[in-house]
Amino acid sequence: VACLLIFVHFSMYLYFASVNFAYVGVLLAAFGAQNMMQTCDAKDESAVVYSAIEQQMLAIVCVTVGDLLVGNTSPGVAATGIFDKLTTLIADGFKAFLCLDRSQEVLLIDKSSTPHGKKFYGFSVVKHVELHRDKILAEYAAATFVGNEAPLEPRWYRTPWRKELWDTVLAASVNVGRNLAVIEFAAAEGLTKGLARRAMILSPAFEGLAKEFVGRATRTWTLVQELLTHEHEGPLDVSEGLISKMQSEHLLENIAQAKAGAIITEVMGALEKPEGVQLASLSQDDACQLAVVLQMFMQSTRCLNNMTDVLFSQKDLLKTSK
Numbered sequence: 001v002a003c004l005l006i007f008v009h010f011s012m013y014l015y016f017a018s019v020n021f022a023y024v025g026v027l028l029a030a031f032g033a034q035n036m037m038q039t040c041d042a043k044d045e046s047a048v049v050y051s052a053i054e055q056q057m058l059a060i061v062c063v064t065v066g067d068l069l070v071g072n073t074s075p076g077v078a079a080t081g082i083f084d085k086l087t088t089l090i091a092d093g094f095k096a097f098l099c100l101d102r103s104q105e106v107l108l109i110d111k112s113s114t115p116h117g118k119k120f121y122g123f124s125v126v127k128h129v130e131l132h133r134d135k136i137l138a139e140y141a142a143a144t145f146v147g148n149e150a151p152l153e154p155r156w157y158r159t160p161w162r163k164e165l166w167d168t169v170l171a172a173s174v175n176v177g178r179n180l181a182v183i184e185f186a187a188a189e190g191l192t193k194g195l196a197r198r199a200m201i202l203s204p205a206f207e208g209l210a211k212e213f214v215g216r217a218t219r220t221w222t223l224v225q226e227l228l229t230h231e232h233e234g235p236l237d238v239s240e241g242l243i244s245k246m247q248s249e250h251l252l253e254n255i256a257q258a259k260a261g262a263i264i265t266e267v268m269g270a271l272e273k274p275e276g277v278q279l280a281s282l283s284q285d286d287a288c289q290l291a292v293v294l295q296m297f298m299q300s301t302r303c304l305n306n307m308t309d310v311l312f313s314q315k316d317l318l319k320t321s322k
Contacts, residue, residue: 027059075149076161080228082146086139087173087221091214093132093180097187098210099201129188129197133181140174159231168310169224172303176217179296179303186292196286199270200293205262209255213301216252220307227314247312253301260294 014025150161187197200206226238271286
């Protein structure tokens with residue numbers, strides 16, 4: 001009885017835990033249990049036992065072939081699709097926070113004569129901060145769940161799932177998402193009605209850095225997805241010019257550090273400095289908000305550099321870049 005319960009337990013575990021091979025657990029339970037539910041002194045004929053094993057294997061093979069022909073999407077492909085949603089959400093969050101898509105915003109076109117102070121930034125038509133934290137964590141949880149199934153998928157004629165690459169880029173990407181969440185929370189909870197954020201939006205140095213970061217991140221994530229869905233040996237079907245451009249780019253972290261001084265000068269120089277006003281908390285301090293945003297950008301550039309290093313250590317990518 002104990003052996004039967006253990007066998008059925010693991011069969012049902014396979015049924016409930018596996019996304020694509022649950023039917024194997026059902027077949028194991030159905031064919032195995034019927035031969036185990038016998039008394040200890042029961043005598044089995046070799047032909048009967050062999051026939052049961054043969055039927056079970058034949059059923060598994062037939063169902064597996066049918067599943068491969070008309071089955072569900074591969075866990076690797078499904079995980080990559082969720083990863084695409086996650087990274088798109090993060091990129092859109094950075095674009096929205098700094099209004100990088102200026103065609104969607106009216107930024108003080110008719111207020112050019114107004115001095116650059118709180119009154120000036122109060123006129124800017126900028127959407128309120130949208131918090132992306134919950135959506136990012138939801139997509140991350142889904143990507144982690146499906147990604148854990150990918151290494152278990154049989155790949156008889158395909159290259160193995162790139163688990164090391166997947167784990168690295170997923171962890172780095174969600175860290176970028178967490179940095180975005182901190183940026184959004186700092187601006188949303190600030191008590192200066194978003195004036196510091198408006199000054200950041202109109203800072204040419206910050207706009208240039210943000211566009212460079214989002215552009216590089218998007219290219220990196222696109223290349224990661226191409227590599228994760230590349231399931232045969234050989235070079236990738238991507239532009240060699242794109243790979244060469246990414247390899248020749250300067251380290252983004254160094255660019256961010258070089259521009260930090262100009263960003264601080266532009267943003268703080270545009271805001272009024274309260275004289276004789278005692279700030280009750282750091283959330284009232286525009287300089288503190290700017291420091292949080294800059295620090296999170298620096299952390300995000302390090303995450304992006306980490307992803308790029310792992311990405312360009314993949315042999316298929318190196319073959320393409322030759």
